[in-house]
Amino acid sequence: MTSRPVRAGRIPVTRLTPALPDPRWNPKAFSGEVVPFRATVFREGHDLVGAMLVLTSPSGVKQRHRMTALAAGTDGWEAKVRLDELGTWRWRVTGFGDEVGTWVHDAEVKIDAGVDVELMYEIGARLAERAAKEAGRPAAVRKRLKAYAAALRDTEAAASARRALLEDPVLEEFRSRPLARLTTDSEEHEILVERRRAGVGSWYEFFPRSEGARQLKKDGSWRSGTFRTAQRRLDGVAAMGFDVVYLPPIHPIGFAFRKGPNNTLTPGPFDPGSPWAIGAATGGHDAVHPDLGTLADFRAFVRRAAALGIEIALDLALQASPDHPWVTEHPEWFTTLPDGTIAYAENPPKKYQDIYPINFDDDFEGLVAEVTRIVRHWMKQGVRIFRVDNPHTKPLAFWERLIGDINATDPDVVFLAEAFTRPAMMQALAMVGFQQSYSYFTWRNTKAELEEFLTSVSQETADFMRPNLFVNTPDILTEYLQFGGPAAFTVRATIAATAGATWGVYSGFELFESVARPGAEEAIDNEKYEYKPRDFAKAEADGRSLALYLGILNRIRADHPALGQLRNIRFHYSDDDSVLVYSKHLEGRFIEGHGPDDHDTILVVANVDPHSVRETTVHLDLPAIDLPEGGTFEVEDLVTGDRWEWGEHNYVRLDAFTQPVHILRVIRGAE
Numbered sequence: 001m002t003s004r005p006v007r008a009g010r011i012p013v014t015r016l017t018p019a020l021p022d023p024r025w026n027p028k029a030f031s032g033e034v035v036p037f038r039a040t041v042f043r044e045g046h047d048l049v050g051a052m053l054v055l056t057s058p059s060g061v062k063q064r065h066r067m068t069a070l071a072a073g074t075d076g077w078e079a080k081v082r083l084d085e086l087g088t089w090r091w092r093v094t095g096f097g098d099e100v101g102t103w104v105h106d107a108e109v110k111i112d113a114g115v116d117v118e119l120m121y122e123i124g125a126r127l128a129e130r131a132a133k134e135a136g137r138p139a140a141v142r143k144r145l146k147a148y149a150a151a152l153r154d155t156e157a158a159a160s161a162r163r164a165l166l167e168d169p170v171l172e173e174f175r176s177r178p179l180a181r182l183t184t185d186s187e188e189h190e191i192l193v194e195r196r197r198a199g200v201g202s203w204y205e206f207f208p209r210s211e212g213a214r215q216l217k218k219d220g221s222w223r224s225g226t227f228r229t230a231q232r233r234l235d236g237v238a239a240m241g242f243d244v245v246y247l248p249p250i251h252p253i254g255f256a257f258r259k260g261p262n263n264t265l266t267p268g269p270f271d272p273g274s275p276w277a278i279g280a281a282t283g284g285h286d287a288v289h290p291d292l293g294t295l296a297d298f299r300a301f302v303r304r305a306a307a308l309g310i311e312i313a314l315d316l317a318l319q320a321s322p323d324h325p326w327v328t329e330h331p332e333w334f335t336t337l338p339d340g341t342i343a344y345a346e347n348p349p350k351k352y353q354d355i356y357p358i359n360f361d362d363d364f365e366g367l368v369a370e371v372t373r374i375v376r377h378w379m380k381q382g383v384r385i386f387r388v389d390n391p392h393t394k395p396l397a398f399w400e401r402l403i404g405d406i407n408a409t410d411p412d413v414v415f416l417a418e419a420f421t422r423p424a425m426m427q428a429l430a431m432v433g434f435q436q437s438y439s440y441f442t443w444r445n446t447k448a449e450l451e452e453f454l455t456s457v458s459q460e461t462a463d464f465m466r467p468n469l470f471v472n473t474p475d476i477l478t479e480y481l482q483f484g485g486p487a488a489f490t491v492r493a494t495i496a497a498t499a500g501a502t503w504g505v506y507s508g509f510e511l512f513e514s515v516a517r518p519g520a521e522e523a524i525d526n527e528k529y530e531y532k533p534r535d536f537a538k539a540e541a542d543g544r545s546l547a548l549y550l551g552i553l554n555r556i557r558a559d560h561p562a563l564g565q566l567r568n569i570r571f572h573y574s575d576d577d578s579v580l581v582y583s584k585h586l587e588g589r590f591i592e593g594h595g596p597d598d599h600d601t602i603l604v605v606a607n608v609d610p611h612s613v614r615e616t617t618v619h620l621d622l623p624a625i626d627l628p629e630g631g632t633f634e635v636e637d638l639v640t641g642d643r644w645e646w647g648e649h650n651y652v653r654l655d656a657f658t659q660p661v662h663i664l665r666v667i668r669g670a671e
């Protein structure tokens with residue numbers, strides 16, 4: 001009879017993370033992200049165990065990090081590591097019987113009780129001698145260990161002096177180089193580290209055709225904005241601190257079934273149509289709408305953005321107007337109905353008669369080749385970020401193939417999934433390759449909803465899905481923004497900018513645009529179907545703009561590295577169900593140019609009811625932000641400059657009509 005293989009190992013190592021729900025795909029991080037590596041390590045009996053994380057960088061450099069125990073009784077172990085080098089890291093966890101730790105524990109108990117005193121000292125001496133014989137230890141350390149063994153055996157020394165040896169600094173040697181005969185290595189795992197923009201950024205969306213557009217008085221026709229006029233808007237976007245500008249589709253727009261204002265079926269002669277109805281006689285997905293200019297104009301736009309520190313994200317919408325060249329050149333890429341017509345797009349009850357969806361089942365390879373060509377075409381124009389429209393309506397295998405092929409040669413290219421859909425599909429898109437994803441943030445507004453949502457995206461899915469916390473889109477104007485007034489806009493922007501590592505706004509948010517089309521959750525006079533020039537300068541001059549505050553938010557993000565992390569959000573408690581309290585904390589050892597105790601800690605206290613004044617007590621978990629229980633410290637409001645002395649329990653007053661949010665910097669030590 002053949003026995004089954006034993007997989008447990010002498011020191012079992014289980015439940016390793018980071019990991020995905022499906023092992024076919026690897027977890028990922030972004031450059032500069034602090035990743036918690038965890039494992040469950042235990043053994044039989046009462047002897048102590050330890051755990052060591054062994055990391056190998058993409059360039060082959062090996063690191064060893066002693067893991068620390070988590071909550072007592074859980075057998076959980078953790079090591080936090082900042083990953084900077086791009087590429088695939090390999091890692092494993094070694095569990096070991098902690099002989100020195102076990103001896104120290106037993107010796108403390110027995111020696112203090114007067115039991116087996118000399119025996120315990122002898123056991124310790126032999127462990128030290130054994131360690132001193134290991135060639136891998138520095139000569140100076142080996143010499144100290146021999147002296148330590150001799151001191152343990154010195155029966156002439158005072159009892160207090162010998163007892164103090166159980167706390168001798170030499171024992172720290174065993175943290176990095178444990179002494180262990182019993183060890184078990186886990187299987188080797190991988191984690192992909194992508195460029196920082198894949199996980200950190202501030203996005204701003206605008207329609208280039210609206211920037212510089214003007215209506216002619218003579219006949220009511222419009223002169224479209226162009227890439228050249230849109231360049232002027234880049235200065236304002238840069239002044240607000242945004243580092244990614246996302247453009248809706250810039251391609252020719254079809255005329256067949258063109259939509260009029262507010263998605264009507266009766267367009268006027270001067271209505272420009274929806275940019276998502278891609279394709280006309282002048283070209284398809286690889287062409288520029290003639291009203292916007294030329295490819296050379298687009299490249300100039302990209303260069304100007306780069307000079308301002310901004311990357312351009314381009315929409316990738318895999319669908320076609322009935323006028324798209326694909327319709328005649330590749331009819332197999334569409335679904336033909338029994339009556340001979342091609343099926344148009346629907347998202348019941350919405351209908352998009354001006355759009356044909358793609359059928360991926362009749363020529364999968366042909367579509368992979370064509371879309372790859374299109375993506376690489378725009379990469380050559382300087383685009384390295386693609387916001388993908390409705391990826392959940394296309395096969396998962398297609399995205400895995402496309403993104404895998406692109407990132408195999410150009411790992412810096414970032415794909416954002418606009419997938420407001422079921423959790424299984426949204427998460428699967430992230431697992432197969434999408435670097436970022438839209439999320440349910442837009443519809444999470446109460447304190448309880450936000451705590452649940454932000455806990456989920458920062459803890460449960462952070463190993464593979466990075467949320468981009470957009471506050472609004474051309475399609476989404478929530479009731480919270482419709483009826484919450486300026487306070488709602490301030491609160492939503494603050495939470496998005498501080499709770500997540502990536503956030504975004506759609507143009508007009510800073511002007512408090514809040515009027516919805518009746519019966520819908522989208523703005524009236526929707527920019528998807530018409531030109532919408534805005535006078536940002538006049539709004540600022542009149543005090544009707546949030547632009548200055550958005551700039552403050554992005555400056556705070558730039559100044560505080562704790563806000564550039566996703567996994568470090570922790571919630572604290574308030575006595576008011578409308579006052580949300582959380583911290584973003586980053587240890588000094590993970591911050592370039594900082595000392596190990598020079599931590600960065602931000603506290604956010606937000607009144608999420610935009611119609612009220614709230615007075616409450618905030619209760620902080622101080623150890624969670626590396627502060628001693630019962631201590632006091634100073635905080636500074638990074639918006640107003642006000643300072644207060646805080647502790648575990650703190651009174652706050654948040655007036656939705658003047659200051660609905662505190663963004664507080666924790667001040668450590670004298671300034």
